[in-house]
Amino acid sequence: MNDKWFSFQKPLDGFLAIPEEEACGYEEARAVVVPFGLEASVSYGGGTAKGPAAIIKASHQVELFDEEFWCEPVRDFGVVTLVEKPIAGKIETALSELERITGKLLDDGKFPLILGGEHSITAGSIRPFAARYPDLTILHFDAHADLRDGYDGEHFSHAAAMRRCMDHKNISLVSCGIRNISAGEIPFLEENGKRIKIFWAKDRREWDMDNILERLRGKPVYVSFDLDGFDASLMPATGTPEPGGLMWDDAVRILDAASRVSRFVGADINELAPVKQMHYCDFLAAKLAYKILSYAFRKK
Numbered sequence: 001m002n003d004k005w006f007s008f009q010k011p012l013d014g015f016l017a018i019p020e021e022e023a024c025g026y027e028e029a030r031a032v033v034v035p036f037g038l039e040a041s042v043s044y045g046g047g048t049a050k051g052p053a054a055i056i057k058a059s060h061q062v063e064l065f066d067e068e069f070w071c072e073p074v075r076d077f078g079v080v081t082l083v084e085k086p087i088a089g090k091i092e093t094a095l096s097e098l099e100r101i102t103g104k105l106l107d108d109g110k111f112p113l114i115l116g117g118e119h120s121i122t123a124g125s126i127r128p129f130a131a132r133y134p135d136l137t138i139l140h141f142d143a144h145a146d147l148r149d150g151y152d153g154e155h156f157s158h159a160a161a162m163r164r165c166m167d168h169k170n171i172s173l174v175s176c177g178i179r180n181i182s183a184g185e186i187p188f189l190e191e192n193g194k195r196i197k198i199f200w201a202k203d204r205r206e207w208d209m210d211n212i213l214e215r216l217r218g219k220p221v222y223v224s225f226d227l228d229g230f231d232a233s234l235m236p237a238t239g240t241p242e243p244g245g246l247m248w249d250d251a252v253r254i255l256d257a258a259s260r261v262s263r264f265v266g267a268d269i270n271e272l273a274p275v276k277q278m279h280y281c282d283f284l285a286a287k288l289a290y291k292i293l294s295y296a297f298r299k300k
Contacts, residue, residue: 006104007083009056014081016074016290017060024078031077031111031293035084036098038117040091047273048239052084052115054274055289058282062290068256073294077111091156095124102266103128111296113289116270118239119146120156122224123164129266130168133220136265138165139258140175141229141251143242145198147185158271161224166192174215176254177201177229177246201244209257216262223255223267223292227285237281238271248284252291259295267292 008014011023015033026032035052064072082101088094098114102125105112114125119142129136140146140162147166151159165171166188172195179201181189189196197215199207228238231245258264269292272285 003104009081009083011080015056015059015079016062016064018074018079024080026080029078029080029110030297031079031113032105033079033081033289034098034101034105034112034114035082036087036114036117036121037084038087038091038094038098038121040089040094040118040120047275048116048118048271050274051117051270051272051285054282055115055269055272055285056081058279059286059289061283062286066290066294069294069298073297074290077293077297079293091120095120095156098124099127106132106266111264111293112266113293114268115289116268116272119158119161119224119226119270120164121270122161122268123156125266125268126165126168126171126222129220129222130165130171133265134170135172135219136168136170137172137174137216137219137221137262138162139216139221139223139254140173140226141177141224141246141254142175142226143177143179143201143228143240143245144226145175145178145181145185145189146226147188147196148182149188161226163188166195171195172215173197174212175199176212177204177250179242179244201246204246204250209253212254213257213261216258219262220265221258221262222265225251225267225269225288225292226271227269227281228271230284235281235284237273237275237278239273251288255292255295259298264292264296267296
């Protein structure tokens with residue numbers, strides 16, 4: 001494949017550290033991990049450029065056997081990992097490059113899992129999905145609504161990640177764990193109530209799973225997981241750690257239920273800003289990535 005981005009890490013160096021003799025190649029793999037450490041518009045804590053490498057390194061410690069599935073799910077789908085390349089300086093150029101990579105993977109019948117980097121990556125990765133699926137739904141985990149129409153002069157800011165996705169009129173949005181929204185985002189939210197549903201973190205003890213699933217049922221679903229959707233006690237290694245967030249079981253319960261009624265077609269995990277001596281955050285992100293892939297390829 002004559003493309004600078006389409007070179008692959010050795011299986012033992014890539015996601016989940018699959019032994020060489022047990023690994024598959026690109027043709028056989030159903031999932032492809034795309035490390036894309038874009039860091040161009042962070043507005044508080046930095047470090048997201050190092051997120052993908054930290055997640056992949058931590059994944060080497062993730063147990064392949066999952067007691068929920070009573071097997072090693074990766075054996076069913078197979079995964080390869082792209083070599084991370086330098087990212088273009090301008091955010092628009094970087095997003096166009098990510099769009100091209102993701103589009104190629106979809107054309108080849110692969111499940112792209114993009115590891116960020118800041119949340120602005122979703123504005124680029126979502127474009128080929130929006131073109132391919134007329135009824136696409138984004139299942140969004142986050143502390144922030146991300147519905148600003150740009151921030152600090154940047155149209156593609158991480159704070160506008162979902163707003164840029166909603167520029168595609170065929171996309172609907174289900175957001176879980178939100179506990180921050182600006183006054184300026186409210187008019188857009190209210191005007192688009194048919195396309196956007198927010199499940200506020202403050203109400204999570206009263207969430208009715210059926211209300212979440214009704215907007216996902218039978219749909220192609222793209223999962224976008226900003227790690228600050230987790231409570232700050234669980235995920236301090238992110239640019240804006242927020243109290244009052246989701247715990248592991250909250251997130252997994254939603255992902256599990258959603259994967260039973262919809263079809264996961266792609267995903268991203270973003271906003272890990274690794275902190276020395278807090279490798280448990282890297283590990284959480286890596287285990288989350290494996291869970292998402294396992295749910296995506298679960299036998300219905």
